[in-house]
Amino acid sequence: MKKGLAVILSTLLVISMMLTACETAVETAQGVTKDSVKVGNSIATSGPLAPVGVPYKAGMEAYFMMVNEGGGVNGRVIEYVHQDDEFNPEKGKAAVDKMINDEKIFAFVGHFGTPIVGATLNDIKEAGIPAVYFATGTGLLYNEKAEGFDRVAYPVQPVYPMEGRIMAAWAKGEFNASKVGVIYTNDDAGKDLLKGIKQEAERMGGLTVIDEQVPPNADDVSAAVTKLKNEEVDMVIIAAIQGTFPQIAKELAKQGVYKPTLTTYVNADQRMTAAVKDDVADHFAIYANAWVDMTKPAINDYREWVGKVSDEDLSSNAYAMTGWIAAHFFVEGLRRVDGDLTWETYMDALESEPIDNPFGGSIDFSDGKRLGTQEMALLKMNPSVDAGWEGFIDFESIDGILDGQ
Template identity: 40%
Template sequence: MKKVLFILLTLFAAFGLAACTDPVIEEATVDSLFMLSSATKLEYQVGEEIDLAGLQVRANFSDGTDKLLTADDYVVSGFNTTIYGEKTLTISYGGKSIQIVYLVFDETQGKVLMLLKITALPTKQTYNLGEDFDNTGMVVNAIYRNGVKEVTTGYTISEFSTTSLKTNAQAKVVMSGFSVPFLYSVRAITVQGVTATTITVGNTAATSGYFAAVGVPFNAGIQAYFKKINDGGGIAGRTLQFVTYDDGFDATNGLNYTKQLIEEDNVFALVGHFGTPTVGATVGLIQTVGIPMVYAATGINSLYFEQSVGNPVMAVQPIYKTDGRIMTARALNEALFGANKDQKLGETAKIGVLYTADDAGNSIKAGIEVQAITEGRRNDFIYKSFSAADTSALNSAVLDFVTAGVGAVIVASNQAPFKAAVGALNSNGLTVPVFTSYVNADATSVDPTINYAFDMYANAWIDIVDPAGAYGFSAAYWTFATDMTDAGFPNYSANAFAIAGYIAAAIFVEGIERVGTETLTWESYIKAMEDAPIEVPMGGTVDFTNGKRWGIASMALLKLDNSGDAPRWAKVRDIEDISIIQGK
């Protein structure tokens, strides 16, 4: 048992499945502006001066970088308090702009209607064909010229129709010649897989072939958590049923099985949607149908949405772009270099990047490029694509790094290519530190027979260590281990991929529990998930509020120890976000 516990030090991270030329450097332009927080003051009396306290605006650039703007950076236009009304001011920077709506009142005008405002949307915003409008939960305020506001029910609804399918159609609240729009959708399906006694969910995962070593324990983690819930009586009287298919890590199979889960098995949600090929092939389908997808076992950048309220795609583990940024920030800012491992990488040192030319590798590389630019080190990075199958080209790329005298190497790939890459780095005599993705922070990602000549570091978004806990592990870990054993999977109680599946199931269940006794639909479930950040078992938090679809954005740093009976990854830095790492 103690040997198993020793191996558990590797299990900080769940996983993602997943000819070189110098980049052309072009001057970055502003792609968009994003308002992180609005000004606190949005209501004025006639004659008052502008007050933008509290306003935070971020500029997003074409090279993937961003900048938090100050009042000196942007231009403000359109502010006018000479007369009452609903007005719009404009914030402009770099040829892009955003608008802020504000109100101007005039106490001398009396109680004359100025506008209508919806302060709470109706609970039901997604309808089946033929359903009537339901204003439950809707709150409409009548706002008058003198600043008086009152809730009104004396309105009518126009332009609402459920005779055909539509997404984000516009209807209006109308009263006394004034109107205010709101959005609604009409879908062929708004809920399925729910009975009085069961909720059916499913996934398609690789449970045969090379990635079976990932998919089998991953599904076991899901099943173990569901068994725990079912043994405790289910949720609001409903037990959880799990349907899964083996897609062999193939995109076509994954797409077909996903359609089968939705159209034939009628699952309520996709839980633990598995692998870069399948997830990449089905994101569009999931959004079109509207079925909730909770936890994607990959981090491809197509899962990232800055602000997308109601989006059924709810990834959990870090997006690869974030992963790439954090591993780059670690390489550039952590004191891990030198004879005593207490120095930072030199300011002019070169960094070699080996990346696979697939969704996983390119997504991680995108984050590396952004962070290199952010830290003013773009010209210090040397990029080489590689394939595990082409050993000659891989060795050639590594020798190029040796010739260039790189001070560190970043490997942007998933598990199988990573093992080949570090093998080539070792056999060609490289001795500089190597940094990689959280997807590779597992004992199976390295060769236990090789005594690597360099330090190896990996990101990690799960932390199960607690010095005060039993055998040095957290109570949350022991709960997981107990649940795995009780479910008949004791061999996976020390498996990182089982932890990932367990977390996928736990986060799905959190949404069901939040819905509580309300009617369970896809819409009510997604709203519940967006209600507040969610605590991740053995990890930090994931935040879907206000339409965030960012995945987890804080990670720890692990270091490989391959000197014992089995490879292990030990924590050397706590979970931190990129701003903390950059500030070191």
């Protein structure tokens, strides 16, 4: 009898161990169960950046809702958690620590803001957690051969060094410039754009770069413009964002530097057109990079689902659209994983082949490329249209821009 009882107990113990092993097997990585995967981020949804953070978060929520109501990805729904960091780096660090150690998320999706990313990027890398999409163009994310801890960062939004490279390609490949004048601001955005412009000019050859620095938000940029005028440049690049762009464009017109002028996608905004149109008039054309095309068919899904998560009209909100894009890139990587879902298999999937942006262009993460958007369109300022800008050339890579040169 005792022998029989021992056999029964032994059998029950084996069964229990098998069940435990099965339960353990489905939790193949932090934040992953057999029917869910948890992702998170910190976003400023209060404070001065709330008008950006709130719609940005809504765009992500809308995409995840669409995916979950469609059955999830490979049998798993996406659980999204968020913490408001108020755009404060110290609170951002605390939020990242909570996401990693308390929430135990599988991945960061849509990490938000230059100061927060700057304060927390190393924490994310040291934890080894994949981070897909960063709402910043900081050059900290640019890497042509990411290895080791650096591998975990997957920028999607344009990063300034890469955008600068594309600007140089437009100058030579589209505008046939041999000497380009660059007015850049002495901040991260301006210096990173200039770095990319010079890098690509050297790589291509045949393009001389004359650069002049101005302070961010400078009222007087006349000396920098005079230098480019005296150098008789073929084209001007304004490597400065919204606080300084209007002053430079107006001064170019004032001094009669009527050359084709190109600026960053950040300035492709109706407010910038309104600020300079009376001064620039028909004297010279202003162009800007673009990485989102709202005429793409994906806009229909976006508008349907974003209307389900927000009472505010976000149908044409650029920040909400970028949140949607962030979620899209994460999910596309998830769909490609065949077998166990781990950080390693997920990163392998992201890098397996280029991923299309639903609103234009594609991104290739293979071989350690962490360049952000690698294909951009070209817009032309036009005050007579509602947006202030109109399409000029569709999405092209650097090689496509230079084809035939």
